[in-house]
Amino acid sequence: MLLQTILHKALTSPKDFPRRFRGIPEFMSRTSSVRRKIAGIPALILTALTILSVSCNRFDPVDRVFPNSLYLNVSALEESVPANFNNRVESGSRKLSVVMAYPAETDVTANVAVDAGLVDSYNHRYGTDYSLLPSQYLDFSGQTVTIEAGKTTSETVTIGFKGLLGEGEDQSGALEIDRTWLLPVKVSSDDMAVMESSAVAYYLVKRTNSITVAAQLTDNWINFPLLDEPGELADVYNNMTAITYEALICIDKFDTKNSFGKCDISTIMGVEDFLLLRIGDANFERQCLQFDGTGAGSQFGKIPLKPDPATKLQPGQWYHVACTYDQAARTARIYLNGEMIVESREVGVTASTEENRITLAMRALGLPEARQFFIGKSYNDWRPLQGKIAEARVWKVARTQQEIWDNMYRLPDYEAEKYPDLIGYWKFDEGEGNEIHDSSMYDNHGEAQYDIVWPSGIEIHEINK
Numbered sequence: 001m002l003l004q005t006i007l008h009k010a011l012t013s014p015k016d017f018p019r020r021f022r023g024i025p026e027f028m029s030r031t032s033s034v035r036r037k038i039a040g041i042p043a044l045i046l047t048a049l050t051i052l053s054v055s056c057n058r059f060d061p062v063d064r065v066f067p068n069s070l071y072l073n074v075s076a077l078e079e080s081v082p083a084n085f086n087n088r089v090e091s092g093s094r095k096l097s098v099v100m101a102y103p104a105e106t107d108v109t110a111n112v113a114v115d116a117g118l119v120d121s122y123n124h125r126y127g128t129d130y131s132l133l134p135s136q137y138l139d140f141s142g143q144t145v146t147i148e149a150g151k152t153t154s155e156t157v158t159i160g161f162k163g164l165l166g167e168g169e170d171q172s173g174a175l176e177i178d179r180t181w182l183l184p185v186k187v188s189s190d191d192m193a194v195m196e197s198s199a200v201a202y203y204l205v206k207r208t209n210s211i212t213v214a215a216q217l218t219d220n221w222i223n224f225p226l227l228d229e230p231g232e233l234a235d236v237y238n239n240m241t242a243i244t245y246e247a248l249i250c251i252d253k254f255d256t257k258n259s260f261g262k263c264d265i266s267t268i269m270g271v272e273d274f275l276l277l278r279i280g281d282a283n284f285e286r287q288c289l290q291f292d293g294t295g296a297g298s299q300f301g302k303i304p305l306k307p308d309p310a311t312k313l314q315p316g317q318w319y320h321v322a323c324t325y326d327q328a329a330r331t332a333r334i335y336l337n338g339e340m341i342v343e344s345r346e347v348g349v350t351a352s353t354e355e356n357r358i359t360l361a362m363r364a365l366g367l368p369e370a371r372q373f374f375i376g377k378s379y380n381d382w383r384p385l386q387g388k389i390a391e392a393r394v395w396k397v398a399r400t401q402q403e404i405w406d407n408m409y410r411l412p413d414y415e416a417e418k419y420p421d422l423i424g425y426w427k428f429d430e431g432e433g434n435e436i437h438d439s440s441m442y443d444n445h446g447e448a449q450y451d452i453v454w455p456s457g458i459e460i461h462e463i464n465k
Contacts, residue, residue, distance in 0.1 A: 082457025234364030
């Protein structure tokens with residue numbers, strides 16, 4: 001059943017897979033060089049795809065190697081589905097669809113509903129003690145869906161959550177913070193058998209103080225086309241004497257090859273060859289932070305020049321990363337989780353002049369081939385972030401260690417006018433779409449190169465509280 005689920009998800013839901021794996025059926029007929037490009041796919045999926053390739057040649061469309069069945073798309077690979085909501089939101093939702101393994105000749109009807117009787121069995125299986133989500137917070141009473149003949153996916157079902165903040169100024173009746181509740185949602189049908197291993201989605205509902213939305217930038221990055229045009233915005237990003245980059249990141253993998261080719265770098269943000277915060281470099285430790293200031297406005301080279309164990313990141317962990325450079329102080333620094341881990345003094349330009357100020361919007365100066373500012377990309381397509389990102393910021397001052405530590409996760413009492421030195425602030429809290437809103441006063445909105453994946457279940461714990 002797991003093999004069947006993986007096969008179907010790979011072929012019918014390619015948007016849920018990394019971009020390099022889309023069009024999988026084509027890959028299977030290509031040469032061994034292509035197989036090397038998809039070496040990152042788990043062996044189970046490769047085996048499954050091989051079986052499918054052979055099967056497609058051996059059987060007619062009506063002669064299947066396994067019986068057709070229904071399941072929930074969100075529980076195809078994992079039955080527990082985190083549903084975390086920030087403590088400042090009143091309501092929220094999660095979406096799912098009913099899917100079948102392959103198209104049927106007639107319409108198939110299914111029911112999606114909460115099954116409270118599954119709470120005890122879940123707790124027994126996993127050794128938990130969750131309670132059923134109280135009905136007052138649930139805006140969902142079940143739904144009947146149809147998968148039309150010749151199709152494999154139903155219309156979208158929305159599981160709504162309401163009243164999370166309670167009522168009144170004292171938030172009477174609010175959903176308890178940092179307590180996890182269980183909501184089992186099950187599919188059933190009189191028209192077709194259900195794949196029992198993926199028939200239930202166990203939503204783990206939690207209201208939390210943590211950040212709960214971030215963007216997945218695997219094989220993707222954020223462009224800033226407004227910076228290429230002369231004007232007030234470009235002027236703000238040019239002629240600076242100090243800078244701070246910061247962001248929350250979680251690297252999924254530090255691969256050395258990706259769908260584009262060799263990969264020695266995970267780019268966080270900045271301008272290649274001028275002022276760039278990244279992880280790894282050619283002939284440098286792949287998982288170590290590095291601040292590259294080789295441009296005319298910095299001239300401090302790369303710090304650290306040699307790999308430093310203090311800068312090494314691990315996959316699957318959330319970090320706050322930051323770097324600062326001040327021309328007047330002639331100091332460059334790197335911070336990890338609010339702690340300064342690298343400092344280089346008496347570096348950079350010896351005297352700040354109009355000719356050597358920090359410039360991040362060089363194309364606006366009439367240099368159409370100049371490097372550009374990106375989040376998640378530098379130089380070429382081979383150096384994406386390969387992970388998740390939230391709370392990315394650019395300041396035109398060198399923030400102090402205390403300021404960085406205090407505000408790693410959010411800026412207190414935020415109003416754009418209160419932070420005039422903040423020239424770019426991308427929270428990545430949209431949760432949908434491909435435009436990334438700039439919450440600073442300068443409206444430098446970003447555009448994703450490809451459709452953004454917005455993963456569910458994000459919860460970034462605040463270590464400075």
